[in-house]
Amino acid sequence: xxxxxxxxxxxxxxxxxxxxxxxxxxxxxxxxxxxxxxxxxxxxxxxxxxxxxxxxxxxxxxxxxxxxxxxxxxxxxxxxxxxxxxxxxxxxxxxxxxxxxxxxxxxxxxx
Numbered sequence: 823x824x825x826x827x828x829x830x831x832x833x834x835x836x837x838x839x840x841x842x843x844x845x846x847x848x849x850x851x852x853x854x855x856x857x858x859x860x861x862x863x864x865x866x867x868x869x870x871x872x873x874x875x876x877x878x879x880x881x882x883x884x885x886x887x888x889x890x891x892x893x894x895x896x897x898x899x900x901x902x903x904x905x906x907x908x909x910x911x912x913x914x915x916x917x918x919x920x921x922x923x924x925x926x927x928x929x930x931x932x933x
Contacts, residue, residue, distance in 0.1 A: 831859040833901050834868050838909075841896040842889070850885035852876040857914045861907065868897075868907040871914035879913055886911040 839856045851874075858871040874882045890909050898906040
């Protein structure tokens with residue numbers, strides 16, 4: 823990824839995090855953390871990875887889908903780029919995977 827892509831992705835991450843914290847009041851979303859943003863080469867689609875304290879992923883995904891328009895408009899207001907990318911939200915499983923690996927390593931160590 824180019825420097826520009828990285829900078830834009832980081833700005834989108836900041837704006838989306840702030841918008842979800844302050845502008846969106848959907849109780850289904852609850853407390854989520856934006857962990858990463860990936861942009862397509864043409865910057866047409868931004869994939870936003872998140873984790874959530876809410877155990878029901880379906881409710882969180884539905885809430886984020888409902889808030890997508892509001893969040894995208896906040897990105898358009900805050901970041902000066904020619905075309906605001908479409909937003910896609912995906913649950914970040916890397917933290918769960920890390921915990922699984924850590925538990926396996928602890929089991930091996932205990933033996």
